[in-house]
Amino acid sequence: MSLGALAADANRVGLSVRGAFHPNAEDAAPNGTQTLVMIGPDEPQFWNVFTASPEYQDRKAHPLDRWSKRVTHALAAPFGAVALFPYDGPPYAPFLRWAERTGHNWSSPVGLLVHAKAGLFISFRAVLALPDRLDLPTAPQSPCTTCATQPCANACPVGALASNTPYDVPACVAHMRSPEGAACRQGCLVRRSCPVSQTFGRLEAQSAFHMRAFLGE
Template structure:
């Protein structure tokens, strides 16, 4: 088993490998974990897979979380791996720490997580704690220092996300719910402004789905 094998298995169900590392005791991984693997949506294919699923179509609450648990289990089971989810808690698993440890993500100028392939569209649906230590790739190099225009710094119309300040969630929500915030309903303008995000292929319908969940609609 290699990380490439695991990635192929994940992509067969609509997920993809988004980072991996060998955890230390202070990382909060389950005891006996040799490799902790982060899984996120395999975009843009993910949206078609998810919207065709029973969870999306049954009208019940939390369709994406339920879908994630089902498909992650199909990847974890043959590997004798434990599946961990960011929304199970409290206590909640330290996914941001794990993303940083993976060497595939880093902090953006506005504080949001950036991924080497997904940009500011990075999200994690599950982590797998494998008993064996798999060979790891070299850490990715942050692309932010070489970004000449840094559009993420000025993309938010109300400055809710900006360098040197905490995320102003109330200002963000108020703007999105206003007539002036209509364009934000199709996805956060800051996330969409990132040049890496623009190459990732995130579907607008998917971004709108997440925004409705963010607003509690």
């Protein structure tokens, strides 16, 4: 068993490994876990895979969560892994802490997580808790350390996401519901401003899907 084999299997179903680490007693991993692996969408193929699925096409509630559970449980089984999901709870698994523990995800200037390849478009569909201690690659450097302009800090038109300030959710929602928020409804301008995000391949249709879900539409 190897992380590369798991990553290859994940890619075949529209997913990707977005970091992994060996948990300690303070990480609240399931008993017997030797490696925790963060799983996120593999852009841009993920959107085409998901929209072709029965979960998307049946027009029932929570299609992405239902798809994620079906696909991730199937991905986990050959590795003897337990699949964990960010929306199962309470109690909820500490996904953000786990993401940072991998050394592949960091806090950005606006507080959102940033990933070396996904930029501010990083997201997680699941975590796999494996019983084997896998060899892990060397962690890269945060892209923010070499980003001279940091456009994310000033990209939000109403300052709901900015440097050194808490996320102002009401201001964000109010703006998106207004006529002036049309561009934001196609994808968060802060996330889109990140130079790494712009090379990631996230499709606008996918971002719009997530924004509608955020607004409860």
